[in-house]
Every structure is written in structure tokens, then in C-alpha cells.
Amino acid sequence: MKRVPKVVYVGSDGDQRVVDAVAGDSVMSAALRNGVPGIVGGVRGQ
Numbered sequence: 001m002k003r004v005p006k007v008v009y010v011g012s013d014g015d016q017r018v019v020d021a022v023a024g025d026s027v028m029s030a031a032l033r034n035g036v037p038g039i040v041g042g043v044r045g046q
Contacts, residue, residue, distance in 0.1 A: 009036050 005021040007030050019034035021027070031039040 007031075011038060 005023055007019055007021045007027055009017045009019070009031060011017070017034075017036055019030055019036065021030040022033075025033075028039065028041055032041065
């Protein structure tokens, strides 16, 4: 079984969101790809 990296984001209200990430990606890229609220930015090349 292949292991997928997980990233935990914690909002200012304490709400936690766990998302699957891609090995080698930044945490910001993973947040944007997974629609994490409160993240503002863009991914280069996309």
C-alpha cells in the first residue's frame, strides 16, 4: 500500500482540516489544491 502524505491545517478558530498532499509539494500548494479556506495565493505554472 502506498503512503500518502497528510497535512493538517488549523484555522484561527481552532478548526482542523486534514488533506492529502503530494510528496515534494509545498504546504501552500497542497492547501490551494484542496480548497483550504483562508489561503490566498497562486501556484506557479498553473
